[in-house]
Amino acid sequence: MLTTILIIDQRKELSTKYKKSLEEKNVDVVISRTLKDAIISIQTLDPDMIIVSDSIEEKLPDFCQKIRALTYNTRPIIVALSKSAEAEDRIKVLEHGADDFISEPANIEEFKTRIHAHIRRDIELNLDMQTLLPNQKIVKKALKRVLQSDNLAVLIIGIENLETYKTVYTELAADKILQTFTAIAKSALSESDFIGKYDDSHFIIITNKYSTENLASFLAFAFDTVAPKFYSETDTQRGYMLLKGERYAGMRANFVSLSIGGVLEGFNHFPNVNLLIERLVEVKKMAKIPNGSNYAIERAKLTAPDSVIEESFNKTIYIKEKDESLRYLIRTALELQGYDIQEELNFNSSTQPAILIIDSGEELCELRYIEEMKKIQNFTNTKIIVTSNIHDKTGVLNSGADLYLPKPYEISDLIRWVEYFLK
Secondary structure, three states, X not given: OOEEXXXXXXXXXXXXXXXXXXXXXXXXXXXXXXXXXHHHHHHHHOOXXXXXXXXXXXXXXXXXXXXXXXXXXXXXXXXXXXXXXXXXXXXXXXXXXXXXXXXXXXXXXXXXXXXXXXXXXXHHHOEXXXXXXXXXXXXXXXXXXXXXXXOEEEEEXXXXXHHHHHHHXXXXXXXXXXXXXXXXXXXXXXXXXXXXXXXXXXXXXXXEOOOHHHHHHHHHHHHHHHXXXXXXXXXXXXXXXXXXXXXXXXXXXXXXXXXXXXXXXXXXXXXXXXXXXXXXXXXXXXXXXXXOOEEEEEXXXXXOOOOOOOOOOOOEEEEXXXXXXXXXXXXXXXXXXXXXXXXXXXXXXXXXXXXXXXXXOOOOOOHHHHHHHHOOHHHOOOEEEEEEOOOOXXXXXXXXXXXXXXXXXXXXXXXXXXXHHHO
């Protein structure tokens, strides 16, 4: 699945011989015997290499030029096969877009070695240097081929809080996390599976749809098992990271974890790779939990013809501030930003505010109240901002608060943190 080669050759026996010599576990070879089929294959398969023979009905240099124009975005390797051994013919073909020229009859071992050398060089040029996995260019090519399949599944794996971890433990430590996940994933994949790095914190896996859920479950379990080794003893005992720097001082952050989203079938409903990626990201969001790794898999579903599923957005905020004038100021500022202010908390309600802004009092008497609140299941996804005149950052964060904001503070800073948490 890593490399796709398209052979354009009208000759049945010779093209089949070339195909058999090149096929192996990570190389898929397709033959097109007409120019019409060749153009369709180029557009649908997005091949990494095109081997074109002078047996076609068009002049070899002209057709190489057409291929190069048709694939200017992806630029596959083009290898020309010709019965001619004339230097003038070789030069003309190379000038018109071919990367290599092989005269026929070709020694089959030399042919195989030269083709594999081109493939090896192409793969090496498109590796992510942190993980040595195929980069986004190769990932998108692999996903494009999935759109033509009905027996594969795709997973997107996001490493949550990686950027936050990087600010606390340095970029080198974050690279170790990426490499650790890569090792875990490779140990779980079969030879026919594909894994590539999509961006700084996301990976794509293409696998058999029947083993997808077991794979996602293993990745989440294995990553959480080794995750404690990523932190200092102090952070491990505390249960969260403490951010540093002027902007983030006083903010707690959850440990890194995996959010995994998968799509099992229905790829023919996606007209292009970008829409498939968007859907994978949407499914991944449903897997995200406050602490630990999790996965969500989308299967085929039935809906009524005119049904519409709308994503709800919780923008409710509860304010507990003893200073009435400050409370009024905070409320007014947040309402102007479009947020809903809730007057009272109903602990039995299944829907709770997205954010609680709580003044801890002169003696931090509200901290026990916060500790108890964090134990209630309904408040699992609620973010708590604690303000106080008493500067006990560790005590506030250990109570379960997500942010400690010492008084006095600017209202604009509070609004910025509200926006940050809601995003």
